[in-house]
Amino acid sequence: MPIIEAHVLEGYDNDAKTRLGKALTDAVQLVVPAAPDAITVILHEMPRTHYMRGGTHRSGAPALPDPCAAVRDYLAAMEARDLDSARAMLGAGFVMNFPGASGLTTLEELIAWSKPRYRFVKKTYDGFEALQGEGCAVVYARGTLYGEWPDGAPFDSIRFIDRFEVTAGKITRQDVWNDIAEVKASGHPNA
Structure with a gap:
């Protein structure tokens, strides 16, 4: 039972998060012989103020269209x-x-x-x-x-x-x- 945890900055809409979860599930299935319902994806959202790169707070890039x-x-x-x-x-x-x-x-x-x-x-x-x-x-x-x-x-x-x-x-x-x-x-x- 694979468990995938990903950290994303707040701001992605539900559609983008659903697409990300499905893509991660599909990626696991390319390697691990697990049924989709046996794969758990957990997205941890964090506020922009909790993330810095290069000493600067950053915003997430907009999601690509489907x-x-x-x-x-x-x-x-x-x-x-x-x-x-x-x-x-x-x-x-x-x-x-x-x-x-x-x-x-x-x-x-x-x-x-x-x-x-x-x-x-x-x-x-x-x-x-x-x-x-x-x-x-x-x-x-x-x-x-x-x-x-x-x-x-x-x-x-x-x-x-x-x-x-x-x-x-x-x-x-x-x-x-x-x-x-x-x-x-x-x-x-x-x-």
Whole structure:
């Protein structure tokens, strides 16, 4: 029964503390074969006046936004073609890699590339997972695609996985894998 104790400065809201507790529980499970309900996380909050570094009282840094929520918001904005909102969620050096198109750096490039491939595409999500990567949060979104081919014929149930890197709350990378090419190559009646 692992017990994790962490000291944090006062000021984090309940959502941030819940996310921290869940992340610590998940981290233990990467190493120790314990069920989540066997892992105890205790957060000790202390007032700013009880903490000094370099002879100066310090404040805690603001909590980072939930990376899964950031990705969900971005994908919803893209699906709604609210490009201004989606663009505001992107960080410096943003790059997208899709099957058959790598190194896209603007949403306009993505739209131009996808235009001859389908009229529209939407996603049904089976899940989102986040983990800490090297200097960024990594979020996986997985599920199925549905939409219309250029001739208006519908398609659905096409598997996809999107991998995102989120740095300081902004999306800096998107890598996409899906079965669209396989569905088209199979001679599927709606391909």
